[in-house]
Amino acid sequence: PPGRKVLIVYAHQEPKSLNGSLKRVAVEELSKQGCSVTVSDLYAMQFEPRATRNDIVGCLHNSEEFNYGVETWEAYKRGGLSSDLIEEQKKVQEADLLIFQFPLYWFSMPAIMKGWMDRVLVQGFAYEFPNCYDSGLLKNKLALFSFTTGGSREMYAKGGISGDIRYLLWPMQHGIMHFCGVKVLAPHICFAPEYVSEEKRKEMLTAWAQRLKTLWKEEPINCSPEWYFK
Amino acid sequence: PPGRKVLIVYAHQEPKSLNGSLKRVAVEELSKQGCSVTVSDLYAMQFEPRATRNDIVGCLHNSEEFNYGVETWEAYKRGGLSSDLIEEQKKVQEADLLIFQFPLYWFSMPAIMKGWMDRVLVQGFAYEFPNCYDSGLLKNKLALFSFTTGGSREMYAKGGISGDIRYLLWPMQHGIMHFCGVKVLAPHICFAPEYVSEEKRKEMLTAWAQRLKTLWKEEPINCSPEWYFK
Numbered sequence: 175p176p177g178r179k180v181l182i183v184y185a186h187q188e189p190k191s192l193n194g195s196l197k198r199v200a201v202e203e204l205s206k207q208g209c210s211v212t213v214s215d216l217y218a219m220q221f222e223p224r225a226t227r228n229d230i231v232g233c234l235h236n237s238e239e240f241n242y243g244v245e246t247w248e249a250y251k252r253g254g255l256s257s258d259l260i261e262e263q264k265k266v267q268e269a270d271l272l273i274f275q276f277p278l279y280w281f282s283m284p285a286i287m288k289g290w291m292d293r294v295l296v297q298g299f300a301y302e303f304p305n306c307y308d309s310g311l312l313k314n315k316l317a318l319f320s321f322t323t324g325g326s327r328e329m330y331a332k333g334g335i336s337g338d339i340r341y342l343l344w345p346m347q348h349g350i351m352h353f354c355g356v357k358v359l360a361p362h363i364c365f366a367p368e369y370v371s372e373e374k375r376k377e378m379l380t381a382w383a384q385r386l387k388t389l390w391k392e393e394p395i396n397c398s399p400e401w402y403f404k
Numbered sequence: 405p406p407g408r409k410v411l412i413v414y415a416h417q418e419p420k421s422l423n424g425s426l427k428r429v430a431v432e433e434l435s436k437q438g439c440s441v442t443v444s445d446l447y448a449m450q451f452e453p454r455a456t457r458n459d460i461v462g463c464l465h466n467s468e469e470f471n472y473g474v475e476t477w478e479a480y481k482r483g484g485l486s487s488d489l490i491e492e493q494k495k496v497q498e499a500d501l502l503i504f505q506f507p508l509y510w511f512s513m514p515a516i517m518k519g520w521m522d523r524v525l526v527q528g529f530a531y532e533f534p535n536c537y538d539s540g541l542l543k544n545k546l547a548l549f550s551f552t553t554g555g556s557r558e559m560y561a562k563g564g565i566s567g568d569i570r571y572l573l574w575p576m577q578h579g580i581m582h583f584c585g586v587k588v589l590a591p592h593i594c595f596a597p598e599y600v601s602e603e604k605r606k607e608m609l610t611a612w613a614q615r616l617k618t619l620w621k622e623e624p625i626n627c628s629p630e631w632y633f634k
Contacts, residue, residue, distance in 0.1 A: 187456060188470040223453040223515035226417060240418040241598075243554070279522050281579025282512060285453035289515030307565060324473070335537060336583075337629050342575045349511025349572060368471075399567050403633045 175390055176208030181269035185216045185276040185287040192322055192367045192375055197275045199379050200320075203386040212265050216286045222258065223289020229256045243297060250298040262294040271389075272317040272356065274346075278324065281342040291350055300354040310355025316394065317351040319343065320362040320382070327365040339363060340402045348397050357394035405620055406438030411499035415446045415506040415517040422552055422597045422605055427505045429609050430550075433616040442495050446516045452488065453519020459486045473527060480528040492524040501619075502547040502586065504576075508554065511572040521580055530584040540585025546624065547581040549573065550592040550612070557595040569593060570632045578627050587624035 182200055186193035197213065204211050214221070225242050227234070234240065235248040249255045255263075266272065276283050283291075297303075301310045323330065323339075330339035339361075347358045362385065364378045395401055412430055416423035427443065434441050444451070455472050457464070464470065465478040479485045485493075496502065506513050513521075527533075531540045553560065553569075560569035569591075577588045592615065594608045625631050 187472060190469045191471070217454070217456065220454075223519060224447070224450075225509070225514060225516070226447065239420045241421070242417060279455070280518070280525070280583075281575035282518065284455060285515045285519030285522050286455070288510070288512065288518045289453060292509050292515050295510070337574070337578065341571075341629070341633070342579060344567070345511035345572045345575060348567065353510075353566075399571070403571070 178207075178209045178270045178390070179268050180204050180209050180211045180271045180273060181265045182211065182213045182273045182275055183216065183287065183290060184213055185274075185284045187217045191277075192364060192378065193275055193277055195379055196320060196322075196364070196382055199383050200273060200275070200386060203383050207387075212269070214262060214265065214290070216290060219258075221286055221290060223286050223292070225289070225292050229259060229293060230254060231256060246293075247297040250296050255296070259293055259296070262290065263299055266294065266300075266312070266315075270315060272315065272351075273320055274317070275320045277322045278342075281336075283321075283346065295350070295354060306353050306355070308355065310353060313355035313357075315356045316359055317347075317356045318359040318362060318389075319346055322364045322367050324368070325366060326369070330365070338402075344402045347395075348402070352397040358397050359389070359392050360395055408437075408439045408500045408620070409498050410434050410439050410441045410501045410503060411495045412441065412443045412503045412505055413446065413517065413520060414443055415504075415514045417447045421507075422594065422608065423505055423507055425609055426550060426552075426594070426612055429613050430503060430505070430616060433613050437617075442499070444492060444495065444520070446520060449488075451516055451520060453516050453522070455519070455522050459489060459523060460484060461486060476523075477527040480526050485526070489523055489526075492520065493529055496524065496530075496542070496545075500545060502545065502581075503550055504547070505550045507552045508572075511566075513551075513576065525580070525584060536583050536585070538585065540583060543585035543587075545586045546589055547577075547586045548589040548592065548619075549576055552594045552597050554598070555596060556599070560595070574632045577625075578632070582627040588627050589619070589622050590625055 182197055184197045188194060201211050227240060230245050230249040231254045235245055246255065276287050300312055305311055325336050328334055329336040332338040343361060351358050362382060367375050367378060412427060414427045418424060431441050457470060460475050460479040461484045465475055476485065506517050530542055535541055555566050558564055559566040562568040573591060581588050592612060597605050597608060
């Protein structure tokens, strides 16, 4: 609806890919609804995935023994994180909905997107013990993982060779988003687009646009072990 | 035993960290046994985690639409991968055992190590359809995930707030290593070292050294859904 803010964190090297098209479809459909949409195009930004001392501007809290978690927490509190992180945190802070758009790499997100999680979601900003899970600092936001797979729907079925696709969603949806207090919408999965016809791929884009039309009416999933493993 | 080759893929920024000590303990103990040990110290190497066109030397198979999986597969076959990848693949090829040593970041490995998986384990080298899982190309090798956590053992218990620690091992052990045909030894987990005494941390190092003494007699886990989710 008008006024809602959406951040799309997008990780694909090729604009002509299905992931590129899925991203464009989301920008178009959500903009049409009057949402304000921001895209973090990680490869185009050459986003840095490595968690290093460079993420802290100025002196370290403890330069004798570098602890990334402690240092970024301290840096966050004094406004001393590197500017690329501050910028991403601003986008997250303003967003009502985070959409992660990527091709599945090794049962997870590509490293460039994992680096976004590792570096942007620092303690103090996204959580602060004991404020995690339902009291995480990013509560009142929604997240949706939208991705393509190499393997087929059959491989990712319960009893399939790669196991239920939900098994691999646990670390991303529960371990990251739920941990930060974000409510999780059902994932959007395009199975094996490289092995289907151009027409089927077009249907995938239409289905995504269709889902987005009523997205704001969706209820979040119950992000507990039952959803994933029962 | 003498002659066995071990590759330790290590991802921590600080040599003085517990992860740094665990890595050193492994090098020492395994060398003492007569193994030949190689370490890929990812942060020290400034290992590139991003999967990009730079990983392919020379012309692309299809420069109209960049597909990372296809391009690295083709490049592998003609010896056209970037030199850092060829070097890591050589280390993997020679190794009988791969040890991954890292702090758990967001229910998974740090992005720099995920990038190692994304970029090194290319089709043609690590698997080649339909040769995956038990017929993956890296069969006859062993892997072991050794990591530290922020959360406590209680948080990662079945019924704990973060769920059974085994849930998050599925993508790494099954989705990556088993997929490539590698047999998986039981993980080695140091829970919440930042919240225990110096003495407890020393015990963690001793326990690791102790385990390594009889590591070669261990049987791999049964890497199927039952191990993770039952």
